[in-house]
Amino acid sequence: MKNGEIKYEKFYHILKKKIVCGLLADGSRLPSRAEMCREFCTSEKTVRRVLEMLAAEGLVETRQRKRPMVTFDAAASHKRGLLSLQKADETAAADIFKTGILICYPVISYGISLCSDEGWAIPESLLEKMDPEQPKEFWRLSNQFWRFFVSRSENELILRAVDSLGLSELDPLPGTLQIREDYYEGLKKLTQVMKCGGDLNSVHFADLSSLYGFVTDEKQRGLFCRVASDSPLRLGRKELQRRISSAEEQYSRVYLDLLGLIAIGRYKPGDRLPSHEELRRAYGVSVDTTMKAVQLLKAWGIVTATRGKGIFVAMDLEAMSKIYIEPELIARHIRRYLDSLQMLSLTIEGVAAHAAAQVTAEEACSLCDSLEDVWNHAYLYQLSPVILLEFLVAHIQYDALQTIYEVILKNYHIGRSIPKLISHKKNRNNYEIHKQCLEAARILTKGDSVCFARKASEMFQHTNQLIITECKRLEYWEAAVQVYDGSVLWK
Missing domain, CATH: 1.20.120 (Four Helix Bundle (Hemerythrin (Met), subunit A))
Incomplete structure (x- = not known):
């Protein structure tokens, strides 16, 4: 199941990108199912599943005894959007x-x-x-x-x-x-x-x-620009x-998040996990998807599941730390996490200065209290950067900027789901990160938004480098960078 899931994800994304960017032109025929099976070293079931997904998105048309045909015109799609111009x-x-x-x-x-x-x-x-x-x-x-x-x-x-x-x-x-x-x-x-x-x-x-x-x-009090x-x-x-939203791998997102919640102690051995229906609502997926996620957790021995009784945590943290999870199973999530950290570290200084200008002294003091509380009284894992990032996102005044940073914040939480990446115990690195967050918040209480922004930027850049180092140590890095070839974006 693991390898089949990875092949279907890679196969789907490769074909979709080729169609959307125009490499596979409208009206062209895809290779036969047998040829695609050989090319991607996968089963006909996987090929059929991918083609069904592409057909559901209107990208291909499938008929019996005929090779799938591309039904998406990349150039025409862009032109159609420009035909109906309206005032910005x-x-x-x-x-x-x-x-x-x-x-x-x-x-x-x-x-x-x-x-x-x-x-x-x-x-x-x-x-x-x-x-x-x-x-x-x-x-x-x-x-x-x-x-x-x-x-x-x-x-x-x-x-x-x-x-x-x-x-x-x-x-x-x-x-x-x-x-x-x-x-x-x-x-x-x-x-x-x-x-x-x-x-x-x-x-x-x-x-x-x-x-x-x-x-x-x-006279018109408007804009001349038409879009x-x-x-x-x-x-x-x-x-x-x-x-800006991208398709997520729902199946792996569910089991990774559950794994992360167990790893940080939110659920302990013997605790009952949410039902399939509750998981379906929480993650916005089908019950079939939640069942696949739970089946994988059962295969690892992390949970037990009995019809009519529920899903229960069966493994303690020490045993979980010894589980080997193939990097390819979580590579796409790690790449999204690393991409978000890089974007954050590059743009945060200007964004933090903008957000800080909207913060009152009372709110800055409240931020200090929140940081102290999650470190001293409610410690699950290193939450200080999350608290700081949530605070900044809440004070961004531009809708577009806030939308982008909400995506970054959502992706920042992926870290807790990556096995062995986030420690639920306090250590030297965690303390250094917390100290930098607290120093930035204390600077903000004095009203120095420029110095605050610089300090926050240093902290997120430092965190980014620590995460990269840890991903390499855990042998996640290679699988993550192979999710897509970044050089293709500019070459």
């Missing part, structure tokens, strides 16, 4: 622009720092193709130029979050030739400064917001949530 919502657009600054600037700076001599080939080739005399193509290539540095992080979550903002969907007004030429010279100068390791802030650009229509019309009808710039938070 002023509040949503302003919110997303401010979010874009806080997210994109540190990410782009990081992407630039990763570029070696050979790494500049792609952005330089984009610059060479930019012709100020051809405005439409000029601005399209400009978007690609900046997006390259975002994708250079090789982090799927970061790229999805930035793309989900919808800023790249905007078609700017042509502007004057002089504006385009000045901007082009600025890009060339910036590239030279970046290649030499200079200060990015030394290169200045004119304000181009008017080209994107983000200026207030005195696709389903753009976050029009629909705001709801559409952004839909775009």
